[in-house]
Amino acid sequence: MTPTELSGALSAALAAAVADGTLQLPAEAIPASVHVERPRQREHGDWATNVALQLAKKAGTTPRALAEDLAARLGENAGIKSVDVAGPGFLNITLDAGAAGELARTIVEAGAEYGRTDSLAGQVIDLEYISANPTGPLHIGHTRWAALGDAMARILRAAGADVTAEYYINDAGAQMDRFGGSILARATGGDIPEGGYNGEYVKELAAKVLERRPDLPDLPEDEAIAVAREEGYQLQLAEIREVLEGFGVHFDVWFSERDLHESGAVEQAVDRLREQGHVFDAGGAVWLRTTDFTDDKDRVLIRANGEPTYFAADAAYYLSKKDRGFPGKIYLLGADHHGYINRLKAIAACAGDDPQQNIEVLIGQLVNVGGAKLSKRVGNIIELRDLVEWIGRDAVRYSLARYPADTPLELQGEDMLKQTNDNPVFYVQYAHSRTCAVDRNAAERGVRLEDAFDPSLLSHESESALIGRLTEYPRIVAQAAELREPHRVARYLEALAGDYHSWYNDDAKLRANPYPDEAVTDAHRTRLWLNDAVRTVLANGLDLLGVSAPERM
Structure with a gap:
């Protein structure tokens, strides 16, 4: 069971409680997607949610009473081993091994598509x-x-x-x-x-x-x-x-x-902004009244000598992006450009856009x-x-x-050249190359994915931790996109690499490949699915950072 499927099960449980009259809540108040997250402490289960605390007041009940009702309903779902109510109304959910382990096959079959979401679907962005x-x-x-x-x-x-x-x-x-x-x-x-x-x-x-x-x-x-x-x-x-x-x-x-200058776009931009009512003339120059929109001073568009300023070109460029059909405009600027934030947002406002929605200025x-x-x-x-x-x-x-x-x-x-575990890029790339080495050895020893997959066999603590980490990847990608923070993907990959190395080294019984004198079993085949799921996610994540995923190191 994936986090998305679990979220859907929670929404369905809420809808059922409303339908049978247990929960007095307008149907439109039921979230289409209930947020679930990994508990900080592994013993608290695989997933947790505070949805009962969020909705109890609207429903005229206590968070704990709502949580207990949801726990009973969730417990009827196949793949959920147990649901515990903690504190004032938190739900801690534990999946059975089979339902959790199924994710390994889901990831391998999805391949490069695993982790891709539609969380920002419909957004059209110019990224400069x-x-x-x-x-x-x-x-x-x-x-x-x-x-x-x-x-x-x-x-x-x-x-x-x-x-x-x-x-x-x-x-x-x-x-x-x-x-x-x-x-x-x-x-x-x-x-x-x-x-x-x-x-x-x-x-x-x-x-x-x-x-x-x-x-x-x-x-x-x-x-x-x-x-x-x-x-x-x-x-x-x-x-x-x-x-x-x-x-x-x-x-x-x-x-x-x-x-911009040769096409007349700069002059046209001044005329368009004047039509919006934000341009004025003073001292022989043409100005944009940016102080109406949080800028610290008004800005000159055309100097008294008739020459356009850099700011005029900035305004024309912004309007060009707008005209080319980009509602979202992200500017990534250098450390010496802090003063540009307010003036660019003022341009957006003067152009009739929402500076809180249509433009973002990030400073590196x-x-x-x-x-x-x-x-x-x-x-x-x-x-x-x-x-x-x-x-x-x-x-x-x-x-x-x-x-x-x-x-x-x-x-x-x-330090960036060191081939040691202290070097993060080496640590992550080595984990990927190790998964590839496992695949090569599996091919030599006759361990094949297509011969078996029994997710219930992935029950060891290190396997549960690894599966739990894999489930987080789509959320991490969506969060990194929403917050414009690629570093979240890198730090996730390092954590995944750590879980993989721990699983690989944990116990000889957890090998994906048999010893030379050992017969191939379904456990080996199933662990190969988990190995390949890790390989897939590491490769996908490294690709998002523009970094290669080597097969040998």
């Missing part, structure tokens, strides 16, 4: 993250959002949401002119412009630009800067795409800020990796590609995904 300027390589500051953003997109989709992953290319503004001027200076031996870009990567870009445009030094300065800017931009953006794909991060949309804190060498190409940062080359994609992604985004993080590079 990284959005680094295309004026240099991706570095460690972008790496955290690359890992978390991609994991979040995967988890949201697993919960049924329709998610578009989007990268906003900041390819407009003065920084692009400085970028072009820096490349031209490197190509011609001139001086880097004030506020320009240094580093070996600029020399590399300049050399490539000269290969494409050998006439660059002979062009008029303004034209040469424009050519260097465009050629360097295309080269740097191509590198960003390549590095992200190598990190396992894919974007559905690459949205150009430059297109800084991350530092001890022991890493600074990039030779840039000189003052750690490049993403260097970090992956040093530590490995799986270790970097997993290590970043297992902590809440709003936690400042310092990782030790050498």
Whole structure:
């Protein structure tokens, strides 16, 4: 019996109590899904619920009386061994071994679909993250959002949401002119412009630009800067795409800020916001009255000289997302963007959206990796590609995904390379590879899933603990999606790996494979189902984090 099935049985018991007059409660007050959770103490049973405490007052009875009635009704369900009433009205439910163990077959047969839910079905979300300027390589500051953003997109989709992953290319503004001027200076031996870009990567870009445009030094300065800017931009953006794909991060949309300006979308956005009644003119500039919506000051959209501000582009970009059919908009921003939260929510409100429903702004804190060498190409940062080359994609992604985004993080590079149980990614991946080794040995010894499955044989304490952990996976995925917290999946996988290793090492009698001189029994075959259920969930969870599930280590 799965948690979903148990929840349904509880709802049915409530409906039956209302139908026979035992419970004086409007039918619409009966929850379609009753929340059940694992008790903190194993001896309290497999599942617990406080539904009696929630509904007793509405029903005009005491929580304990309602709990006792529900306990009697639940006890009639096949697969439920016992139901105990605890405290003021908690229900502690114990399943019989067969009903609990059936989950192993359910998981194996579901395969990659196990854990996927429809908890966020119907939600259409634009998820924007990284959005680094295309004026240099991706570095460690972008790496955290690359890992978390991609994991979040995967988890949201697993919960049924329709998610578009989007990268906003900041390819407009003065920084692009400085970028072009820096490349031209490197190509011609001139001086880097004030506020320009240094580093070996600029020399590399300049050399490539000269290969494409050998006439660059002979062009008029303004034209040469424009050519260097465009050629360097295309080269740097191509590198960003390549590095992200190598990190396992894919974007559905690459949205150009430059297109916003060239298409007239920025001016149109100002006009649309003016129609909403939130734009005013003062001091020759055009303003958005964001103080009406919790911002600390009103924001300039168009300067007195007629030039649009970055904020105007932000407003146009928000309206673009709205126009493209995204009711939900999630922004994942860096640690230096706290001031953006209120102003982006103010844009949403000024655009006629609900800032509590239609926009979320998540801030990621800084991350530092001890022991890493600074990039030779840039000189003052750690490049993403260097970090992956040093530590490995799986270790970097997993290590970043297992902590809440709003936690400042310092990782030790050498620790992430260790092949010991102290290294979480190794611990989880080793558990998966161990399940695969069990499968290989089973094939050699003639233990086959299709020959038998008797869930009542999965009655050992370590097997019950392992099954209990497996039942939690769909809830963990749904919760991680709802709260936008991929680290919940990582921490769950570590707990599951721990339960599996304990089961594997617990008792020689619990082997999924017989000894060489031992006959194959149904117990071996049934334990192989449990082994493969663990393998399935570990693989599914690692995939949500963008981490591989190796078969051998």
